[in-house]
Amino acid sequence: AQKVTQAQTEISVVEKEDVTLDCVYETRDTTYYLFWYKQPPSGELVFLIRRNSFDEQNEISGRYSWNFQKFTSSFNFTITASQVVDSAVYFCALVMNRDDKIIFGKGTRLHILP
Amino acid sequence: ETGVTQSPTHLIKTRGQQVTLRCSSQSGHNTVSWYQQALGQGPQFIFQYYREEENGRGNFPPRFSGLQFPNYSSELNVNALELDDSALYLCASSPPGTSPRVVYTFGSGTRLTVV
Numbered sequence: 001a002q003k004v005t006q007a008q009t010e011i012s013v014v015e016k017e018d019v020t021l022d023c024v025y026e027t028r029d030t031t032y033y034l035f036w037y038k039q040p041p042s043g044e045l046v047f048l049i050r051r052n053s054f055d056e057q058n059e060i061s062g063r064y065s066w067n068f069q070k071f072t073s074s075f076n077f078t079i080t081a082s083q084v085v086d087s088a089v090y091f092c093a094l095v096m097n098r099d100d101k102i103i104f105g106k107g108t109r110l111h112i113l114p
Numbered sequence: 115e116t117g118v119t120q121s122p123t124h125l126i127k128t129r130g131q132q133v134t135l136r137c138s139s140q141s142g143h144n145t146v147s148w149y150q151q152a153l154g155q156g157p158q159f160i161f162q163y164y165r166e167e168e169n170g171r172g173n174f175p176p177r178f179s180g181l182q183f184p185n186y187s188s189e190l191n192v193n194a195l196e197l198d199d200s201a202l203y204l205c206a207s208s209p210p211g212t213s214p215r216v217v218y219t220f221g222s223g224t225r226l227t228v229v
Contacts, residue, residue, distance in 0.1 A: 004156075033216050043202060045157070045220040091156055095216060099170055100147065100208070102218065104156030 002027045004094050006105035013082055014113050021077045021108045023092030029053075031097035034068065034075045039089040039107070048090075051075065079110075087112045116141055118207050118221035126227045132193045133226060137205030139186040140219045145169070145208040146188040147218070148180060152201045163188055192226075200228045 003026040013019045025034065036048040049059065051068050059066050063083075067076045079086055089107045119138045127133050139146055145164045149157035159172035163182035177193040186207070192199055202225050206218040 037220075042222055043204075043225070044222040045204065045206075047218070050216060093156075100145070100162055101159040101170060101172065102147075102149070102157070102206075103159075106154075106156045 002029075002094055002096060002103050004092050004103055004105035006092055006108050008108045009106070010109045010111070012111040012113060015084055016081050018078060018080050019082055019110065019112075021079075021090050021092075021110070023075045023077065023105060025073050025075065025092070025094050027073075027094060027096065029096050029098070033095040033097070035091075035093040035095070035102070036066065036075075036077050037091045037093060037104075039091060041088075045091065048077075082112045084112045084114050086110060118143075118205055118219050120203075120205050120221035120224050122224060123222070124225045124227075126229060127195050129195055129197060129228055131195050132191065133195060135190040135192075135203050135205075135224045135226070137188045137190070137207075137221060139188070139207035140209075143207035143209050143219065144186050145210075146182055146186065147206045147208070148188070148190045149204040149206065150174070150201045151204060151223070152198075157204055160190070195228045197228050200226060202226075 005024045032053045034051045037045040063080045065078045089109045091107045092105045094103045121136045147162040148160040151157040161171040162169045166182045179191045181189045202223040204223045205221045
């Protein structure tokens with residue numbers, strides 16, 4: 001069975017600190033896609049990144065970076081120099097190559113304190 | 115380019131009633147998926163519609179049903195509402211292409227409260 005685990009339910013950090021959100025996934029498929037979404041209070045899910053299972057190269061986009069480690073089935077997300085606007089719920093998600101169903105983790109609520 | 119729009123934004127219904135939620139896809143997108151997000155949880159896949167037919171379903175009972183129209187807009191219908199149906203219902207659209215679509219644009223959702 002496929003599963004996404006976000007062990008951190010809630011995190012609070014002071015503005016300008018770095019913060020890492022953990023994500024561990026389970027699947028026996030060899031081809032799959034991993035995502036991170038941000039959900040602000042308004043409710044919509046904002047796409048942040050998509051990686052496929054064959055691309056283990058880490059990625060950096062501004063203050064955001066992602067560390068994909070296939071041997072530990074982890075896809076962690078780091079925000080550098082956090083800002084109050086980063087406060088939101090963040091979801092890690094998994095999609096198999098054989099269907100279109102997004103499997104979400106339970107999310108991590110991130111509070112950036114001014 | 116318009117995004118995904120959902121209506122209504124909020125809704126209160128009584129247990130046992132029926133409800134219809136609506137979703138307009140992003141321009142150029144022909145696949146629509148619906149998700150249920152209970153409070154404090156991640157979204158759960160309900161079903162997907164492609165070319166006006168159901169194309170995949172999650173672990174939801176038959177009282178959850180849907181429609182997709184020729185303009186790719188979609189409806190989610192829930193009959194015999196239960197208190198546990200209270201949730202944020204999210205719609206996501208995807209463009210034509212290979213499966214999985216891997217490009218999903220989400221709406222802001224409909225917050226349904228069943229009392």
